[in-house]
Amino acid sequence: MERLGTGIGWRPEIADAVERMPGIDWVEVVAENVCPGHLPDSLLRLRERGVTVVPHGVSLGLGGADRPDGDRLTALAERAEALGSPLVTEHIAFVRAGGPLTASPRLEAGHLLPVPRTRDALDVLCENVRVAQDALPVPLAVENIAALISWPGEEMTEGQFLYELADRTGVRLLIDVANLHTNHVNRGEDPAEALADLPLEAIAYVHVAGGFARDGVWHDSHAHPVPRPVLDILTDLASRVSPPGVLLERDENFPAPAELEGELGAIREALEKGGARTAAPSGTPAPASHADTDAAVSDPAAIPAPAHAAAPAQSAVPAAVVPDDGLTRQRLALAQTALLSALVAGTPVPEGFDRVRLGVQARALAAKRADVVAKVAPELPSVLGAAYRPAFLAYAQGHPMTRGYRRDALDFAEQVLLTGRVQDAGVRRQLRQWWLERSGPAPRSQRPAVRLARATRRVLLRR
Known part of the structure; x- marks a missing residue:
């Protein structure tokens, strides 16, 4: 694997600062x-200048029940080629559910949701990863995600799940140590045990990020300083x-x-501290769980296999076989649709899930959705002011996202105008003008129901 070095996520808001930062070997950009x-x-x-750029996808949904969308794969491949990237990355997550497999409306999560660590989910994920690998011009690496909720009836730990995924597909792993910390706080999972189970030679690179505690859980926000426990996990990994x-x-x-440069300095220190631990004192054997750093990079055979992999793998499914693929996908689709519907459409909580924790996740999804719509359509919070957020959260309760954030922004504005939530005539006029400019003529199949459209037009044209 190519050595990347130390990098930072490139974002438009800090583009100039990133260009001036010393010691930046590479950057990662959100592919979409x-x-x-x-x-x-x-x-x-x-x-x-020779800085490597890696596209990081967020919408493919490799952990979903459906096979990866061909258009999304093509788009990801185009970005890898345009950027001259040595690899592309995505997430072990599902981001949408419903559709033909469940004969139900398609729902969008607007965020990354955890895949159950079951044989069914692993079979589907492995097949989806192979489809993506075949479609991409460069190697693929997949990332472990942070989770607020746990699936009932899971059959593997996170480390075991990742080990089997890499073993069966040859996919690289993007290990997010902040997500390991999140899952430690929220799900009681030991980061050290997860690291001990990982196929270390499969690691492509590592993410480090900050978060915050609220509602009794840790939120992986990417909007706060990196906390010490995350740096400690990075040291353990190193x-x-x-x-x-x-x-x-x-x-x-x-x-x-x-401040960003200071965080990069702390990351380098954590790596150096971990590297120093690798060499045991003279005459003292290194701990069995700590593979020699150089051997781990140059000789994968020198890395001890995780304990669960040492026994005969009679339960493992051969890489080339996915039993009852259609039925397996349908079972996973039904489970994921029931969960997502409970989170975004208010349907009953599926059996075995923690109702309180699902409530936390539902609020987090709605808040994330409001934030992204505000970025996609910044005119909405500008026009509505302080009323934007409560109005959007009220709208989200009864209107699950089905067609992406841009459509969501239009539907929200339309609903605000229809329900008369805006009393100020000037604000209503601005919102009406914004909606008219961006909705425009469209095929009937892409517009709301005829009755709603006619009612909307009457409201919008009212002076």
Whole structure:
């Protein structure tokens, strides 16, 4: 695996600062936020300087019941080629559910949701990863995600699940140590045990990020400083293997450049501390769980197999076989649709889930949705002011997202105008004008129901 070094997530808000930061070897960009034919000048300048750029996808949904969407795969491949990237990355998550497999409406989560660690989910995930690998021009690495909720009846630990995934598909792993910390707080999972189970030679690079505690859980926000426990997990990882690359993620609430540089310095210190632990004192054997750093990079055979993998793998499914693929996908689809519907459409909580924790997750999804719509359509919070957020959260309760954030913004504005939530005539006029400019003529199949459309037009044209 190519050595990447130390990097930072490139975002438009900090583009200038990233260009000036010393010691930045590479950057990662959200794949869906760049257009291959119109790359930002900042990214072009970084590339000209020899800085590696890696596209990081967030919408593929490899852990979902459906096979990966061909158009999304093509888009990801185009970005990898346009950026000259050595690899692309995505998440072990599902982001939508419903549709033909369940004969129900398609629902969008607007966020990454955890895949159950079951044989069914692993079979589907492995097949989806193979489809993606075949469609991409460069290697694929997949990331472990943070979770607020746990699936009932899970059959593997996170480390075991990731080990089997890598073993069966040859996919690389993007290990997010902040997500390991999140799952430790929220699900009681030991990060050290997860690291001990991982196939260390499969690690492509590492994410580091901050978060915050609220509602009794840890939220992986990417908007706060990296806490000490996350750095400690990074040190533990670095004591087992020298990761090819480490990257600081920050998505909002950007601090001064000096503060970001300080966090990068803390990351480098954590790596150095872990590397120093690798060499045992003279005459003392190194702990069995800590593979020699150099051997881990150059000789995968030198890495001890995790304990669960040492026994005969009679329960493992051969890489080339996915039993009853259609039925397996349908079972997973039904389970994921029931969960997502409970989170975004208010349907009953599926059996075995923690109702309180699902409530926390539902509120987090609605808040995330409000934040993203505000970024996609910044005119809405500008026009509505302080009324935007409560109005959007009220709208979200009865209107699950089905067609992406841009459509969601239009539907929200339309609903606000229809329900008369805006009393101020000037504000209503601005909102009406915004909606008219962006909705425009569209095929009937892409517009709301005829009755609603006619009612909307009457409201919008009212003076």
